[in-house]
Amino acid sequence: MRCNIWRTIAFRRRSHKDSRRVLFGNYEEADAADIPRVPDGVHDTTLIPPIIDRVRPVLYHMVSTGWGTGVILEAKDFFTMGPDRRELHCIILDQHAINCVNNKRGLDKTMVSVKDFVWVCDVKPTLQALRNPWGALEEARIPRTTALENNSVYFFRVSSFAFLTPDTLEEPIYGIVLFKVQRRNQTTHLKIAFEGAPEAVVVTAKLCDFSLEDIQVDDFVCATSRYNVSCAIRFSEPSSCRKESSCAMR
Secondary structure, three states: OHHHHHHHHHHHHHHHHHHHHHHOOOOOOOOOOOOOEOOOOOOOEEOOOOOEOOEOOEEEEEEEEEEOOEEEEEEOEHHHHOOOOHHHOEEEEOOOOEEOOOOEEOOOHHHOOOOOEEEEEEEEEOHHHHHOHHHHHHHHOOOOOOOOOOOOOOOEEEEEEEEEOOOEOOOOEEEEEEEEEEEOOEEEEEEEEEOOOOOOEEEEHHHOOOOHHHOOOOOEEEEOOEOOOOOOOEOOOOHHHHHHHHHHOO
16 A cells, blocks of 8 residues: 555656746647547456556546546545645546556547546646646646536646456346437437446447447346446545655645
8 A cells, every 4th residue: 555655746746847837938749749549439448557667546436427428537535635736636638648557648538438447657737737837737736626617727637548348247136128319210328227227228239249229118138247346535545644655745
């Protein structure tokens, strides 16, 4: 567990250097346009945190998939943001981030869901931060009562990352089809109520080994599912060393 805090300290220091460059107008972003975008239906993951140029990632989890072409991530470890770096609490993962596993740019949003874990290696400023550095930083540091709030401002977005391979259940779960959503006489996705899920789950054709046109409302399906995980932010260090470690983070 102790190695986690030093990984977090290094991440905070790297992001702090970038934020200082943005605030004082000397930040230069590397162009990632020449890096190929990840193909549709591709979702490469890893169990072991990637280490690139001695950089170790920190853990975030997905809290919303409804942010434009990207998703919103929340820090899993309290020490990542602490009380002094609230701009690291929630960040954006968009189509300009580089996946360290496949060296491709972006993500297929139909292949991800809330509660997915993401290893974040580095961050870079958002367009909001580049246009109005001091204002964006001030607004991004406003304490959030929830991870998702309307009109939120984000100072950082992901620069490089890797999806964590989920821990799947040994047995499939069962569900019943509630709705078939159609557009131009074609089924675009299904809404299915699965056992153990509090809400209906949106299922696209990319996740199915059958044609959506063959499915009818009230049909039963089975699916491979992951273990349910907590959305709570955790402390990576035991309480006996928390005070000493927190001081070292500054």
